[in-house]
Amino acid sequence: MTLxxxxxxxxxxxxxxxxxxxxxxxxxxLIYRAQHEGFQAEKVNALAFRLIAEARGGERMHRxxxxxxDDFFSDRLHRFAVETSRTSPLRESERRDEYAEDKLREIxxxxxxxxxxxxxxxxxxxxxxxxxxxxxxxxxxxxMPPAARNRALATDLYVAGVRxxxxxxxxxARVRAPPSxxxxxKPLLVQTLIIYIVxxxxxxxxxxxxxxxxxxxxxxxxxxxxxxxxxxxIAPMGPADVRRLIIALNAMEWRISSLLDExxxxxxxxxxxxxxxxxxxxxxxxxxxxxxxxxxxASTIExxxxxxxxxxxxxxxxxxxxxxxxxxxxxxxxxxxxxxEDMGEPVELGTxxxxxxxxxxxxxxxxxxxxxxxxxxxxxxxxxSMQREADKVVIRIDDDGPGIPEGSLQTxxxxxxxxxxxxxxxxxxxGLGLALARAIAKQHGGALVLVNRRxxxxxxxxxxxxxxxxxx
Numbered sequence: 001m002t003l004x005x006x007x008x009x010x011x012x013x014x015x016x017x018x019x020x021x022x023x024x025x026x027x028x029x030l031i032y033r034a035q036h037e038g039f040q041a042e043k044v045n046a047l048a049f050r051l052i053a054e055a056r057g058g059e060r061m062h063r064x065x066x067x068x069x070d071d072f073f074s075d076r077l078h079r080f081a082v083e084t085s086r087t088s089p090l091r092e093s094e095r096r097d098e099y100a101e102d103k104l105r106e107i108x109x110x111x112x113x114x115x116x117x118x119x120x121x122x123x124x125x126x127x128x129x130x131x132x133x134x135x136x137x138x139x140x141x142x143x144m145p146p147a148a149r150n151r152a153l154a155t156d157l158y159v160a161g162v163r164x165x166x167x168x169x170x171x172x173a174r175v176r177a178p179p180s181x182x183x184x185x186k187p188l189l190v191q192t193l194i195i196y197i198v199x200x201x202x203x204x205x206x207x208x209x210x211x212x213x214x215x216x217x218x219x220x221x222x223x224x225x226x227x228x229x230x231x232x233x234i235a236p237m238g239p240a241d242v243r244r245l246i247i248a249l250n251a252m253e254w255r256i257s258s259l260l261d262e263x264x265x266x267x268x269x270x271x272x273x274x275x276x277x278x279x280x281x282x283x284x285x286x287x288x289x290x291x292x293x294x295x296x297x298a299s300t301i302e303x304x305x306x307x308x309x310x311x312x313x314x315x316x317x318x319x320x321x322x323x324x325x326x327x328x329x330x331x332x333x334x335x336x337x338x339x340x341e342d343m344g345e346p347v348e349l350g351t352x353x354x355x356x357x358x359x360x361x362x363x364x365x366x367x368x369x370x371x372x373x374x375x376x377x378x379x380x381x382x383x384x385s386m387q388r389e390a391d392k393v394v395i396r397i398d399d400d401g402p403g404i405p406e407g408s409l410q411t412x413x414x415x416x417x418x419x420x421x422x423x424x425x426x427x428x429x430x431g432l433g434l435a436l437a438r439a440i441a442k443q444h445g446g447a448l449v450l451v452n453r454r455x456x457x458x459x460x461x462x463x464x465x466x467x468x469x470x471x472x
Contacts, residue, residue, distance in 0.1 A: 008214070009207045016203050020196060028188040039178030044100050047120070047160040048107040050173040054082035055113065055164070080134055080174040089161040089172050094121045097158075104160060119161040119170075122177050126153045131174055213238035217246055221253075230257045271312050278305055313366065313436055327359040329469075330386055333395060336368045337384050345376055350385030355393050357471055359444055364467075367440040367448075368395070370433035371465045375399035379462055388471070392446070395467040403452040403460035413438045413448060437467070445470050 005011055090096060100120040108115055125131045132153065139149040156177035161170045216234045224230060230253040236243035281301055288294040330352040340347035368384075375382035379399025386395045404412055413434045438448040446469035453462045 007211075009204065009211055012207050013200060013203060016200060017196070020199060024192045024195065028185070028192065031188060032185065036178065040100060041103065043158050043175050043178055044103045044120075045107065046175045047158060047173050048104055048111070050082050050175070051160065051162050051171055052108065052111055052113055054171055054173070080131060083130060083172040083174075085161070085170045085172050086168065088117070088119050088163075088170055089159045090119045090121055091123075094123060096120065097122055100158065100160075104162075108162070114165060115162045116165045116167070117161075117163040117170075121159050122156055123159060124153075125155055125157055128157055128159065128174070131157055210238055210242060213242050213246060217249060221249065224253050224256075228257060228260055230254050267312050271308065274308055275305065307432070311432065324358045324360055326356055327361045327364070329355045329357060329359070329364075329393060329395075332361055332364060333368065333384060333386050336365055336372070339369075340372060340376075340382075346381040347372060347376070348381070348383045350383055350396075352386040353388050353393075355386070355388060355471070357393070357469065359469070363440045363443065367437040367467060368397075370437045371397045371467070374433050375401070375463075375465070378402070391472065392468055392470050395469075397465045398453070398462055400462045403463045404450060406452065409450045409452075412450065434465075437465075441467050441469065 005014060097120045101118045104120060105115065105118050108118070125135060135149060135152045138144075139146075139152070157174050158177045159172060159174050161172045163170045213234065220232065220234055223232065230250075233250045233253065234246060236246045238246075278301055282298065285294050285297045285301070288297065333352060334349055337347050337349040372382045372384065375397050376399075379401030381400060383398040384396070385398075386393065388394075434448070434450075441448045446467060449466040449468060451464045451466070452460050453464055455461050
């Protein structure tokens, strides 16, 4: 079973998109991890610096203006003094950041600063009364707009608490926390989307250049398969591999067409060379005095001519010379049945529906005659009907003969296969009638179907032959 999409372009684009998603996902995960660890290390270093400076007698920092951005105001808003508290900054509803705590402890120990306890939590500025009060007071003092205060209150803080050995109070420092996960992932998603659009667009253009000649080549091959006409071949185009394929298929079509032309010429010559001496034999047998023997010889010649006609017709059915015409099918069926009625044959015309379709009337008459002839030969009578079923029309020929063994229904439609193993021409032809009828139905895009009719007790009561033709 082929999973969607079924086209080459769709499958290639899906493969590229899946591969890009995997690679970009891994890259995004690595970039996110590196950025997150970098931001976190920066903030932990800032916390450690403030705590160590406070413990050693005060914080001295150079204040730098960063022109052309809002970082100056942001730094002013998020610069908090180290607070001394009797209790740990950790609240019951908060979760400790163990990674930040370990990093902070490592930095403090490396600076000969031995803490007894270290606590680091992340909380919104709005949930921290000290930070909230500081930001509101500074925005009022600096005359900053309310939007700047709201942006500052919407950020997060790292709140670090350190308790020294033999001390009952905590030093609490605050710095702005790294960007949230969403803020870090959003640029990666935008980057991925841009890469998707560019790469998939380029791949789609390349695939279009490849598949456009393949699509034209497919239509040409389908046309040749239906008509065996090599005219209208497409010119080589597309990549070098596709051009070589088009050249090879064009050459193959011309070779096949040439072989079919040679076959038609050969068959015409065979038909002419055989029918001429057979016509001469018809004349010569008139000199045979024994009337019974003369009749047998004439019958044999007629069988040979009929078999020869069937063989030539079967060989040429794939390349008919007569054009496709709009045909009123019910009138054609009625005309064939009327031919048998005029000859006194027990052929009955049943229900028909007026149906017009594109067909080769001469070939369809030939197929009907073969099927009706088989019904008369093996079933003594024939009933012909025609009806429309959805998007197709079915011509049905019923007989009352012995039917065909179930295992031989398909085999009987092969050339030179007969139900009578003795191959006695008095009980049947050369075994070409059903094969020719099936080839004619297939030529019109349809099929020949053989079905045994059975009684309620399961006994075979006759054979039904159906020519199924598409209406379109």
